[in-house]
Amino acid sequence: MSLFSYQNLKKILFKLDPETAHSVAGLGLRAIAHCPMLMRYVTNQNFITHPMLQQKIFGRTFPNPVGLGAGFDKNGQYITAMPTMGFGFTEIGTVTPLPQDGNPKPRLFRLIEDQSIQNAMGFNNKGSDYMLQRLEKLYFFDYPLGINIGKNKVTPEDEALKDYEILFKSFKEYGDYIVINISSPNTPGLRDLQNENFIKAIFEMAKEITTQPVLLKIAPDMEAEDAIALCKTAVEAGAAGIIATNTTIDYSLTSHAKDFGGISGALLTEKSYQLFKAVAKELYGKTLLISVGGIDSAEEAYRRIKAGASLVQVYSMLVYRGPALIKEINEGIIELLKNDGYNHISEAIGADIK
Numbered sequence: 001m002s003l004f005s006y007q008n009l010k011k012i013l014f015k016l017d018p019e020t021a022h023s024v025a026g027l028g029l030r031a032i033a034h035c036p037m038l039m040r041y042v043t044n045q046n047f048i049t050h051p052m053l054q055q056k057i058f059g060r061t062f063p064n065p066v067g068l069g070a071g072f073d074k075n076g077q078y079i080t081a082m083p084t085m086g087f088g089f090t091e092i093g094t095v096t097p098l099p100q101d102g103n104p105k106p107r108l109f110r111l112i113e114d115q116s117i118q119n120a121m122g123f124n125n126k127g128s129d130y131m132l133q134r135l136e137k138l139y140f141f142d143y144p145l146g147i148n149i150g151k152n153k154v155t156p157e158d159e160a161l162k163d164y165e166i167l168f169k170s171f172k173e174y175g176d177y178i179v180i181n182i183s184s185p186n187t188p189g190l191r192d193l194q195n196e197n198f199i200k201a202i203f204e205m206a207k208e209i210t211t212q213p214v215l216l217k218i219a220p221d222m223e224a225e226d227a228i229a230l231c232k233t234a235v236e237a238g239a240a241g242i243i244a245t246n247t248t249i250d251y252s253l254t255s256h257a258k259d260f261g262g263i264s265g266a267l268l269t270e271k272s273y274q275l276f277k278a279v280a281k282e283l284y285g286k287t288l289l290i291s292v293g294g295i296d297s298a299e300e301a302y303r304r305i306k307a308g309a310s311l312v313q314v315y316s317m318l319v320y321r322g323p324a325l326i327k328e329i330n331e332g333i334i335e336l337l338k339n340d341g342y343n344h345i346s347e348a349i350g351a352d353i354k
Contacts, residue, residue, distance in 0.1 A: 314326065
């Protein structure tokens with residue numbers, strides 16, 4: 001094992017509190033991005049693309065189907081470093097119109113025994129103006145990018161549409177898709193917006209402002225029938241895709257959980273898969289589907305793909321496994337495709353439904 005392997009680095013990072021460790025990891029990524037030779041070397045080590053994995057989605061090429069989930073790069077500071085981690089695309093945010101500090105610390109916890117993370121961050125970010133400055137510097141950077149948007153904590157529920165309107169207008173020229181986040185458990189009242197009236201209103205508004213694909217991200221704690229109904233409403237109202245799922249507030253999954261915040265990682269795996277599967281059974285072929293939540297192996301990613309996911313996202317398991325996980329997943333998907341006699345990932349997407 002190399003002296004600089006992630007498993008050695010993890011021993012150091014895990015001695016720090018999780019939020020500090022996140023900042024240290026971020027500094028490392030920014031340093032790599034500013035050193036072209038090192039960036040090329042690390043990208044060559046981790047980045048996997050292959051004709052079997054490449055897909056044309058939203059008019060652009062996704063070199064592999066494994067992306068970084070929202071929440072890691074809240075302020076768009078690590079976009080250029082993402083290929084070094086092996087990701088085929090990245091999603092930044094959640095970004096709000098105004099800067100906000102988020103919830104009081106401590107608000108990020110490792111559930112090490114469960115290979116999971118619990119967070120109560122509360123959309124801490126530097127706001128839309130700062131994010132725009134970051135995006136304006138990416139003029140020559142060609143990489144699939146999603147922008148995850150949410151309302152400010154101080155914005156009343158009945159004025160939430162105004163926040164999303166500001167964000168649609170701010171980012172209509174940037175990124176490859178926008179994600180409406182109304183499924184985080186860490187902004188009071190946000191999940192209450194997961195209702196059909198709000199969904200219709202927000203997608204009708206989006207259509208008037210931007211031609212970008214706009215996706216909806218849902219929580220894993222809804223009943224399947226409610227999730228299906230909500231997603232159908234979103235697609236009928238103009239949603240270009242569904243991302244399932246955000247973190248869970250089902251604290252019965254472990255005795256190690258706090259009684260606040262959302263749980264991600266291995267504890268979420270089955271819950272996320274089952275809800276995704278239910279939604280995909282109804283909406284596969286009618287909209288783009290992205291699966292996220294506890295994906296920790298090529299086999300799990302492939303299970304989501306066969307259930308209907310064109311793309312998958314990873315975040316929390318990266319904390320435990322490091323960038324090698326992304327390479328393993330992509331290489332593993334290629335082998336699984338070959339084993340099933342497929343020539344391209346598109347043949348496997350939704351194979352369990354077809």
